[in-house]
Amino acid sequence: MHHIRIAILCLVVWLLAGCTEQDQSYLATRAVEALQTTEAIVKTTAVAASKTAAAEAAQAVQTQVAAVKQTAEAMITHRTDDGPFTVDSDLTRLATVSGAQLDAAIKAIRPDSPLIGLGQGFVDAGKKHGINAFYIAAHSAWESSWGTSPLARDKNNLFGYGAYDSCPYECAWTFKTKEECVDTVMLLVKTDYLTEGGKYYNGATLRGMNVKYATDQNWQNGIASIMNSLASKAG
Template identity: 30%
Template sequence: MDKKTIATALAMIPILGVNAGADSIETVSNPAPIQRASVKKTVTADVLNVRSGPGTTYSSIGKLYMGNVVEVISESGGWAKINYSGKTGYVSTDYLKSNESSSGGETSKPSGNQKSIQQVTSSILRVRSGAGITYSKVDTLHKGDNVTVESTENGWAKISYSGKSGYVSAVYLKFVEYVDEDSSGGSESSVIRGATVQRSSKSYSLDEMVEVQYIKAQNGGNLISRNNARTGEEVFTTYIIRNAEPRAYGKPTKDELRYYLDPANFEGYSSGLMQFVRLDRYTNTITADSLNKYFASKGTDCVFNGKGQAFIDAAKKYNIDVLYFVSHAMWETGNGKSALAKGQVVTSVDGVTLDKPVTVYNFFGIGAVDGNALEAGKLTAYKNGWTTIEKGIDGAAKWISDGYIHNSKYNQNTVYAMRWNYEYSWHQYATDVNWANGIATMMSSLMEKYGTGEGLLIDIPDYK
């Protein structure tokens, strides 16, 4: 064989090289991608990285979740080129399942179902009137919301939820389960008229949650009152509890903790169920006039008399539930009658005398640390500019929204979640194990006497 023939033959052999970052040997020249008409495939992994190129060395540009349906453009070397919300991305073919049956080539429906319940994974997800960012925004969903996905195309999911419909980016949905054709992303509550109930799966068990809270209790982080004389709405206030005679507070047992942690103990009645109402949305459940009637029923010395509109304005501004916001404010202030709530005069700050005295208002006891609660609470209110009742209401709404309800780290968007936090047990509101039930009792009373449950979303944790 002459040299020319040998050179030609060698050129046709794939060149092998060592991947510097691995122990394996791979070909330098990859096979050509399989080109075909795009097909739909379903993600089988819990979480699947979408990368900028066909390999793990490429950067992640997003994530897909189990049950997401993607449009596969081509496949090569164990990687699928996909349409990712109008952009090109790459995912491992190991975690994609064909939507075509082996016999007829028609799209299959797992378990005989087309629709699926999927959960929002982003803090805020815009709902649009059509499948694309050029369509107008019609609503907003939040992390943990469940929706029914009716179809997915080009990275956009057509959804229905709480009697509404629209389109969202499928990238920010996580598969929960397949459902029957007539199912929806939640069912109507049989306890609270007009409310929708959904269940959010947890990655831990009730026993594990009890154990976390029991450990916290040993350090004084969870306390229970065994004073059976405490009954009725009026005793469920931080103000009265703080100012009552010494009471029998102690460390709860595991059985006592389990009672307050188990949602099943509170689902059957309104005042229990309200602790699972989603707080990260404003709902028209009560009017300013009705709120003013409620405040008036608490007596002329309630500082919130005539301030119903201020509560509604603040709840709308920070997108929080107004029934909860009012109930929490009344709880913290003893029905609007605590010293910090009724106004405190500040004459000096950090040792410097003010030009003139300033009256300030603090409705959540923010900064009011034990041992020096009044003075510390006054200073916090002054430094935040809460110099009118309206400013105090606005400040309280912002504080609770930023720190708990809309905080993307803690995601404590129900009263239950504010009180009980598995991942961050140190970031729980209050130490009284009955706190969530107490706030829920006030919310229920306010709703039943002066408002409505229409449009509320009840999100019950579903422990594994």
């Protein structure tokens, strides 16, 4: 049991070096869970004292160690980005901001914004689809005039999705809720614009998205500016 504990702890210490503070906390929790499970298995095995139980225990320990390693490596690979941002920032790098921090940042910039309260929705969509939450919030703020546009008010459409210069209102998609809009549009953005091989992919950046997403060439600069404003207020 002592050797197993040391092996897991050494593995965790090695992996923690490449993690953010938030990821370190999560990884440490997983390590504790792994050790607790291991101890329980070893105790059960000692009582059973059978070769079959011992083999199952060993396999379970290996599975726990592998799970911790896989989680940590995934976190290290998927590095975070909390700014400063440019039009060439990788939008698939996750932000470490919380929903409450994002709401506070929006409120600090636009105290009357209907986007206040959607912070957790932006964060959840970012984690679900692998997109920076500052970008999601900034994109919605730019397209919807901080949640006050007719599309945001009448159709819960925060991103102008489906709208064209020749059909700016009628053609825009309608969503049941603003949260549904965030989740649906971010899935499409990730698939079509931010993933290599996507039909509108020109790089996972604002500059790359601007090629097909918007005719306004200042679109990329406007969103990058709001991303930095949000990041500065969330800090």
